[in-house]
Amino acid sequence: MIPHKDDIIRTVPYNGLLLEVHYKAGLIISTRLVQSNGFDSTLDIIPYEHIDVRKLDSSRVSLFRWRVYQFLMDKIPKGTIITYGEIAKSLGSKDYSRAVGTALSNNPWPIIVPCHRVVLGNGLIGGYNSLSGIITKSKILRSEGLEIGKVGDYDQKNLIKIATEDTDANNQTKM
Secondary structure, eight states, X not given: OOOOTTEEEEEEEETTEEEEEEEETTEEEEEEEEOOSSOOTTSOBOOGGGOOGGGBOGGGSOHHHHHHHHHHHHHOOTTOBEEHHXXXXXXXXXXXXXXXXXXXXXXXXXXTBOGGGEEOTTSBOOOOSSTTTHXXXXXXXXXXXXXXXXXXXXXXXXXXXXXXXXHHHHHHHHO
């Protein structure tokens, strides 16, 4: 990341990693995870809790991607996971799974938009486009209290299922 004259980069410790938060004109334009090999006293460090998610620059992404990111920030708390398919169904159609995956692989705000909490439906956590990929994703999920196996498998007890109107209607007609 090459800063411009009006850019500010703040560093945030997050579960043993460092998150660089890139601001431009007061808005958060991107974040990225970096290795934390001890803390450099010259870093502009702020607590993670002081990141104002209302300052994400949503103009940098499509409306659909923003809906995916908002859904994750609003509905998937620390210590839980969800599948791409569940997000797709919540946004209107199970056919959106690939589009959800594309949105998450291009997430400009890792950690703030918790794409690391999205997993495959086959019992594996899936890939991650930051630092050491699946190793980093496993580390983050474990630090949030989830049980992740050595091969990237997850315990389904923390998997969120979102009730959609279709599902609710189907359940009611079966009663």
